Amino acid sequence: MKIIVERDYELMSRTVANLLLGEMFRNSRVNLAITAGSTPVKMYQYLVNAVKGRPYFENVHYYNFDEIPIKGTTGFGVTMSALNDLYFMPAEIRSENIHVLDETNYRHQDERIAADGGLDAILLGIGEDGHYCGNLPGTTKFEDGTTCVHRDAVPGMAETLAAEVGGDPDRAPEFYVTMGPKSVMQSKRIILFASGPKKAETIRKALFDPVTNDHPSSILRMHPSLTVVLDEAAAEGIKDEFHVKQSM
Structure with missing residues (x-):
């Protein structure tokens, strides 16, 4: 485990962007799973500036690692909508490089990623309750x-899902999908970041x-490249x- 402490949010964001770029500068295919949320907002601004209009990054493929469907709609769910706004659209990422996980294909997600060569890196945030991806306390097991x-x-999951879709219980789904701990730990590298x-x-x-399992993210430190x-x-x-x- 390597721990990097930067002075502030902006420097932390730049460092994470540079770590991802380090993965992306390869001649072969690169598979990344990336996070939405508020923590990566500045990081994606840096990444967009580095990636947009540069065809030598067309070897990079992206996977969302969870999704919350929005009831009554046929478009993207919460996670993919956020990733589109934060990164995919501003960076003009080609649609063929974006591999969507949703409620229709989650049963085959692990096999699909394995067939694509596995994840080279996964970028994770962390919740105050210790969750990462959709692995909240009590929802999944390490295996x-x-x-x-x-x-x-x-308890409280219905309210949590309603909050994720803007607080409207009529739009809240009955379920969400997520890469579980076993799936995440199979990535070659894990980058975990947090601010505040x-x-x-x-x-x-x-x-x-x-x-x-009471603090799901505790399993991450067992990874050989965290x-x-x-x-x-x-x-x-x-x-x-x-x-x-x-850093100074």
Whole structure:
């Protein structure tokens, strides 16, 4: 495990973008699974500027690792809609390089990725409850591959799904799909990043507390190639537990 602490959100975002670009600069096919959400907003701005209009990145293929369908619609769900807005459309990524995971094909996701050569890297955020992808506490086990999680899996899930679709319970789905822990751990590299004081405690638990399904992201430190990128605020909880090199 390598831990990188940057001074602030902007520097952290630039570092993560550079790590992804390092994966992308290959002559062979590169398979990346990337995250939506608020944490990567600045990172995607850097990445768009680096990738847009450069045909030598056409070897890079992208996979979303979870999806929340929006009830009553036929288009993309929550995750793909966000990735389109944040990255795919601004960077003008070709549609043939985007491999959508949704409720119609999740049963074959792991086999599809394996047939494509496996994931070279997966970029993950982390929730305050320790979740990554759609692996919330109590919803999946470490041995699970890509799976479907129903809204009655844990208390409060119906409300969580409603919040994800703008707070309208009529648009909330009965389930979502996600790459499970087993699927994520099969990636050749994992990049985990977090920003802000609200993430400090969950980062400490993920990296230094016991490995447990109660804090799903704790399994990630068992990966042989895990890179964690934090800003100073998110690293506050680990500064006394692990010596990390801080950028100046």
